[in-house]
Amino acid sequence: MRHPHDLPNHLMSGPFTVAQARSAGLSRRRTRAADLVSPCHGVRAAAKADDGLLERVRALTIATGAVVSHISAAVLWGFPLPLAVERRNAVHLTTQPGRRVVRRKDVVGHQQVLAPEDITVGRRVACTSPLRTWLDLAGILSTDELVVAGDFLVRRRNPLTTLGELDAYLDGKQGRPGYRRAMRARALVRANTDSPKETELRLLLLCHGLPEPAINVPIFDQDGRWLQDPDLSYEDEKVAIQYDGGHHATPAQRRSDIFRDENARDAGWRVVVLTQWDLTPIEPGMEPSAVVRVRAALRDRGWSPAPAGRRGRGRRVVPTM
Numbered sequence: 001m002r003h004p005h006d007l008p009n010h011l012m013s014g015p016f017t018v019a020q021a022r023s024a025g026l027s028r029r030r031t032r033a034a035d036l037v038s039p040c041h042g043v044r045a046a047a048k049a050d051d052g053l054l055e056r057v058r059a060l061t062i063a064t065g066a067v068v069s070h071i072s073a074a075v076l077w078g079f080p081l082p083l084a085v086e087r088r089n090a091v092h093l094t095t096q097p098g099r100r101v102v103r104r105k106d107v108v109g110h111q112q113v114l115a116p117e118d119i120t121v122g123r124r125v126a127c128t129s130p131l132r133t134w135l136d137l138a139g140i141l142s143t144d145e146l147v148v149a150g151d152f153l154v155r156r157r158n159p160l161t162t163l164g165e166l167d168a169y170l171d172g173k174q175g176r177p178g179y180r181r182a183m184r185a186r187a188l189v190r191a192n193t194d195s196p197k198e199t200e201l202r203l204l205l206l207c208h209g210l211p212e213p214a215i216n217v218p219i220f221d222q223d224g225r226w227l228q229d230p231d232l233s234y235e236d237e238k239v240a241i242q243y244d245g246g247h248h249a250t251p252a253q254r255r256s257d258i259f260r261d262e263n264a265r266d267a268g269w270r271v272v273v274l275t276q277w278d279l280t281p282i283e284p285g286m287e288p289s290a291v292v293r294v295r296a297a298l299r300d301r302g303w304s305p306a307p308a309g310r311r312g313r314g315r316r317v318v319p320t321m
Contacts, residue, residue, distance in 0.1 A: 004033040057091055058125045064102045066093035067119055068127035069110060070136045077130055077160065079149045080196040085140065094128065130160040131169045138178025143185050144203050150189035151199040156216060163191055192216050197243050197276075198231045201290060204279060205232075208291040209305060210298070213241060221267040228260050230271075237301035239270045241294060270297045 008024045021031050053075060057068045070092035074081055093102045094110040102109035118132040128136065130153055138146055153160050161169075170186060173179050188206075192215050193199055206212055213232035219240065220226055230240035244257065261271045278290035 004030060004035050053091075054124060057093075057127075060091055060093060060102075060104070060107065061125055064093060064095070064104075065099070066095045066102050066109075067114060068092065068125055069094040069133070070108070070128075071140065073127040073133040074137055074149070076125070076127055077133060078152075079133070079137070080152055081149070082141070082145055085145075131166065134166075135170075135173065135176065135178060135182055138182040138185065143181055143188075144200075146181060146185035147188045147203060148196045148199045150185055151191075151193045152196065154189065154191040156192040156194055159191070163189070190215055194231065195243070195245065197245060197279075201241070201243055201274065201279065202232060204288060204290060205294060208287060208295075210291065210295060211303070219264060219267070219269060221263070227263050227267060227269075230264075234298060234301075234303075237270075237298050237303050238268055239272065239294070239297045239301055240264055241272045241274065243274050245276075270301060272297050 007026075018031055022028075053072065057072055057076070060066070061068060068076065068091070071081070071085060071088060071090075072092040075086060090106050090108045092108045092110065094112055094114060095101060096114060097111060099111070101111045114128065114132070118129055119126055120129045127133070134146075134149055134153055137149055141149065150166070153166065154163055166186065166189070170179075170182060173182070188203065190199075190202070194216060198215065202213060202215070211234065213234055215232060216229045217233055217235070218226055218229045219233065219235075228240070231243050232241040233239065242257070242261070257273075261273065264271050272293050274290050274293070278293065279288055281288050
């Protein structure tokens with residue numbers, strides 16, 4: 001069997017259009033050889049190439065000149081998305097006004113004005129910037145889901161932007177699709193989170209009338225020695241909240257967590273450890289145990305809800321002995 005001859009070097013690094021192949025001197029028969037695949041109409045790539053989202057959107061942008069946007073851009077940036085949204089197979093592509101909306105199988109085409117700062121040109125693909133992607137998600141996600149995505153933007157480690165930059169970006173976006181929901185979500189976005197579950201838990205506590213906790217604020221003993229950075233905390237009541245995800249189940253991590261929490265308790269803190277089970281009500285209409293347990297811890301430390309019709313952190317009372 002005769003093997004196809006090697007591709008030119010500049011066509012071996014990734015997807016290329018049929019027009020580019022012909023300009024490089026490849027015959028029609030060569031572009032249909034078994035060592036090539038067609039990730040989308042008019043585009044070829046090496047059969048051994050990665051068939052993931054990045055290669056797929058790269059092929060589509062080469063063929064259309066569009067920019068990856070909305071859910072597809074969010075996945076590339078790593079935004080936490082609901083599984084039902086993340087698993088959608090369609091690729092979202094945006095073209096500027098004056099150009100045709102992309103209409104292909106498994107593609108959702110958009111046409112909207114993208115300013116230069118709205119586009120991030122990477123080594124392999126051009127997609128909407130983190131800020132523009134978050135604004136576009138406002139037309140797709142619920143307010144709470146958008147807050148989770150917003151917290152991801154300004155997370156503690158490797159943030160994609162700052163709250164100041166987010167506010168500056170939203171200035172002047174009045175009237176844009178999703179703007180009102182984006183502003184509602186922005187009021188609840190907080191910096192320095194470590195995981196989407198921290199945000200989910202914080203929103204859950206607020207939804208049930210509890211005061212807003214601090215996020216990853218370090219606590220120290222009376223000698224000034226660092227004890228831990230609880231996921232959420234109430235300094236006045238000295239209540240620390242830790243959300244333990246799946247990685248906390250390993251023996252080594254469990255020992256570390258026990259040591260961490262014992263030191264905090266020795267320093268006078270009440271530590272509430274929660275898991276996914278605590279976030280979901282046992283039965284419809286019941287309060288999640290996370291709310292019940294945190295409320296009990298706060299009340300034990302002298303907090304009580306503010307009178308009806310008043311906002312705030314509630315009032316402190318002297319606990320009965």
